Amino acid sequence: MDFDVINTTTKDELLTAIEDHQDTNFRIGAGYTDLIMNLRFQPTEGMTLINIAQMKDPSFISIEEQQDHIVLGTLVTASNIVNSPLIKLEFPVLHEAALSVASTQIRNSATVGGNICNASPSADMAGALVALKAVCCVLNSKGEERIEPLASFIVGVGKTSLDKNEVLKSISIPRNSGDQLKSGFEKVGTRNSMEISIVSLAYHFQLDESGKVVDAGVSCGAVAPTIPFAESACDFMVGKDLDGLSETDKEEFAENVLKYATPISDIRASEWYRKEVLFNISQAIFD
Amino acid sequence: MKIVFKINGKQVSMEVKPSLLLIDLIRDVLKLKGTKPGCLEGECGACSVIVDGEAINSCMYLAINVNGKEVSTIEGLTGTENPLHKVQDKMLEHGAVQCGFCTSGIVMTTKAYSDKCLEEGITPTREEVKKSLEGNLCRCTGYAKIIDAAEAVYKK
Numbered sequence A: 001m002d003f004d005v006i007n008t009t010t011k012d013e014l015l016t017a018i019e020d021h022q023d024t025n026f027r028i029g030a031g032y033t034d035l036i037m038n039l040r041f042q043p044t045e046g047m048t049l050i051n052i053a054q055m056k057d058p059s060f061i062s063i064e065e066q067q068d069h070i071v072l073g074t075l076v077t078a079s080n081i082v083n084s085p086l087i088k089l090e091f092p093v094l095h096e097a098a099l100s101v102a103s104t105q106i107r108n109s110a111t112v113g114g115n116i117c118n119a120s121p122s123a124d125m126a127g128a129l130v131a132l133k134a135v136c137c138v139l140n141s142k143g144e145e146r147i148e149p150l151a152s153f154i155v156g157v158g159k160t161s162l163d164k165n166e167v168l169k170s171i172s173i174p175r176n177s178g179d180q181l182k183s184g185f186e187k188v189g190t191r192n193s194m195e196i197s198i199v200s201l202a203y204h205f206q207l208d209e210s211g212k213v214v215d216a217g218v219s220c221g222a223v224a225p226t227i228p229f230a231e232s233a234c235d236f237m238v239g240k241d242l243d244g245l246s247e248t249d250k251e252e253f254a255e256n257v258l259k260y261a262t263p264i265s266d267i268r269a270s271e272w273y274r275k276e277v278l279f280n281i282s283q284a285i286f287d
Numbered sequence B: 001m002k003i004v005f006k007i008n009g010k011q012v013s014m015e016v017k018p019s020l021l022l023i024d025l026i027r028d029v030l031k032l033k034g035t036k037p038g039c040l041e042g043e044c045g046a047c048s049v050i051v052d053g054e055a056i057n058s059c060m061y062l063a064i065n066v067n068g069k070e071v072s073t074i075e076g077l078t079g080t081e082n083p084l085h086k087v088q089d090k091m092l093e094h095g096a097v098q099c100g101f102c103t104s105g106i107v108m109t110t111k112a113y114s115d116k117c118l119e120e121g122i123t124p125t126r127e128e129v130k131k132s133l134e135g136n137l138c139r140c141t142g143y144a145k146i147i148d149a150a151e152a153v154y155k156k
């Protein structure tokens, strides 16, 4: 590995660095848990790395509690999420997803923005955030901001909607409106620890006082080129009483989730197995 | 690129190649060979060191990003007065060391976790102790003794 590094510690330094490198080959580096492997196996000659790991600007590094949203700076780490009592209370699905990432050592470095921008279908934090209907705040080198739902921000394996002159600044999650929650993250792999998902399911149901679903968010990981938001499965659940679900309801929910799965067979699992597992875990979350 | 940081309590300031990894800074520049290169892809934890109180994999960390921070390696845990840290004592007591390649990583991870537990006044369960070690592989011991040793660190 041999490359130049521009270290940025403020938003202005970052924007200038991006603006100055529009005609050259550059990468952005945050927690490096994905990037180092990339850099090790790709030619890095002539490449510039724009390092944002030492950024001091609070909008990039903090978890901010607003009235309608919780805003995560792009550099918030998986450990920051795991250790946040607010996230554990309001968004259990995100807490569980962050806790399922790799190991303590990786979680201490891995950023939420890196997890999203790496655009892997098996990215766990990104999966939870899709189910939470999170929205990305993207910044360009002129300092202009645009907002895009996370579900459309990830456009394919390793691909986001970011232009060359843009970076991800933060992610906002709408706060809950329901009184109670059923929220969690199911991850299936071949072992317990350090596992990249074979299939994952993120769900976040908000219920009213009587236990009826008033808002639903469901996404599935590692079964399509992106992390699809299972809209029809969510529509199916709204208005239902979670305690009174019949076996047919559970099956219909799982069938709706499965509509979004177009998995491939690879070394970790076959297409058939992925679909079976997704169907089974979708049903089982209500047991 | 110039960086200023603390290594095992000592303030240093040096010029480093921007693409240098922390593990190479520690082993090749600072000549501290207790931190081990295993997989170099974040899987095995042999390269674990503590940066500002948190265990990280030094094989996936740019050296320049320790600027302004405090790094501890296995060499910094002890001095002449206390030749072994409590975690090391427990590893020995429980026979948790065979070839030793994974040991410094396991000791550093456990040290960081036990400091955190102490600070928050928690005694972790065996399951939590296991979870805290999920990023450390050992090819020799079969883990039971390592987990016993780590668990013993939290017992009064």
Ligand SMILES: Cc1cc2nc3c(=O)[nH]c(=O)nc-3n(C[C@H](O)[C@H](O)[C@H](O)COP(=O)(O)OP(=O)(O)OC[C@H]3O[C@@H](n4cnc5c(N)ncnc54)[C@H](O)[C@@H]3O)c2cc1C
Binding pocket: A027, A028, A029, A030, A031, A032, A033, A034, A035, A036, A074, A100, A101, A102, A103, A106, A109, A110, A111, A112, A113, A114, A115, A116, A117, A118, A122, A123, A124, A125, A162, A166, A167, A168, A169, A194, A195, A196, A197, B041, B042, B043
């Ligand atoms: C051993 C191992 C196990 C793992 N296990 C899991 C797992 O269980 N679950 C999981 O989800 N992931 C896992 N990962 C993947 C990885 O740790 C996560 O995806 C992590 O969140 C990436 O964040 P980072 O900060 O390290 O990103 P980096 O490596 O710094 O960056 C990743 C990509 O995003 C880009 N990028 C980063 N930030 C920005 C930004 N603000 N704007 C624009 N582009 C940006 C970078 O240019 C790069 O292309 C694992 C990785 C390893 C090595």
Ligand code: FES
Binding pocket: B036, B037, B038, B039, B040, B041, B042, B043, B044, B045, B046, B047, B048, B057, B058, B059, B060
């Ligand atoms: S050498 Fe760093 S994790 Fe294996």
Ligand code: FES
Binding pocket: B096, B097, B098, B099, B100, B101, B102, B103, B137, B138, B139, B140, B141
């Ligand atoms: S003692 Fe040999 S790898 Fe752990």
